[in-house]
Amino acid sequence: MEFEFKTAEDLLKLTKKYDHSISTIAKWYEAERSNKSEGATRTQMKMVRDVMYEAVKKGIKSNQHTEWTGSGGDAHKLFNSLKDLKNMMGNKVTVRAMAYALAVNEQNALMGKIVAFPTAGGAGVIPGVLFSCAEHFHAGKRRLIKGLFTAAAVGLIIAERASLSAAKAGCQAEIGAAVAMAAAGLTEMRSGTPQQCLDSAAIGLKSYLGLVCDPLGGLVEVPCIKRNAIGAMAAIGASDMVMAGIKSKVPFDEVVSAMNNIAKHMSSKFRETALGSLAITKTGNEIKRKLGLKVTEEI
Secondary structure, eight states: OTTOOSSHHHHHHHHHHHTOOHHHHHHHHHHHHHTOOHHHHHHHHHHHHHHHHHHHHHHHHOOOOOSSSOOOSHHHHHHHGGGOGGGOSSOHHHHHHHHHHHHHHHHHHTTOOOOOSSOSTTTTHHHHHHHHHHHHHTOOHHHHHHHHHHHHHHHHHHHHHSOSOHHHHOGGGTHHHHHHHHHHHHHHHTTOOHHHHHHHHHHHHHTTTTOOBOOGGGOSSTTHHHHHHHHHHHHHHHHHHHHTTOOOSSOHHHHHHHHHHHHHHSOGGGBSSSOSGGGGSHHHHHHHHHHTOOOOOOO
16 A cells, blocks of 8 residues: 555654654555545544544533542543642643543443553553643644644554553553653644654653553553543653653664563553552552452451
8 A cells, every 4th residue: 555654763764754743644654444535534534623622521511430449530620720820830831731530540440431452451641632722722623734734643553563452461551652642743743744743653652661451350440540631741741742852762663662572571460460560559459359359468
């Protein structure tokens, strides 16, 4: 296929060959791959954007809690803090991004409708970052769509060269991937070059290499939900560094290879099995008992 890419190097070559952004190449590739028109492909991404936005809107208003871990209501608390930031160290953009990220993942825990972008467990980072920053920029919907297509391109590379599954590669493959995707998408929204987009993705993913998946009771709630909020701040930070002129010493393709190398050597206890780390703390085991699950070890 004319616009196919499996590596960041492939993608950069395409952006240079056609003198277009990552988002445009990603859109053309998806149209080509799915045998749809460019307009239909764009419409599909608009649907993704709209579902994300609805999850954010519902989540920041909700005080509903889940049955087993009691997760929920934190997005509402954090969003309300925007009314008076004097007690917060973050600014309006970062606090709002965290609130939006929490909102999406709390909706996921409540079985609400979300977009698994790139996964359900990491679904809050990208909308958290892109929607909050779009509000800051007063950006139109077209600019936001560009960010989503760029994020998707980065996710595709990770999926091709490593994994987006925590069951295979730990949380580095979910929150880490989401941070990389969000950083790249935001950088494109800020008119960064394709190389800058990929540098921000590399910086973001490097910071999450080795992150384990250790959900309490095997549920996508604790620590997953709050990791999305912190991931949103990391993505914004990675984009800020690149826009200030900082480059990633290690190219994105190499960072993804490093992530895959870690995955190959990661113990199964740290890959979504709830058999290690936070999942076997006293609190983690209390959740297991509530769920009727076997307690194997406590730390």
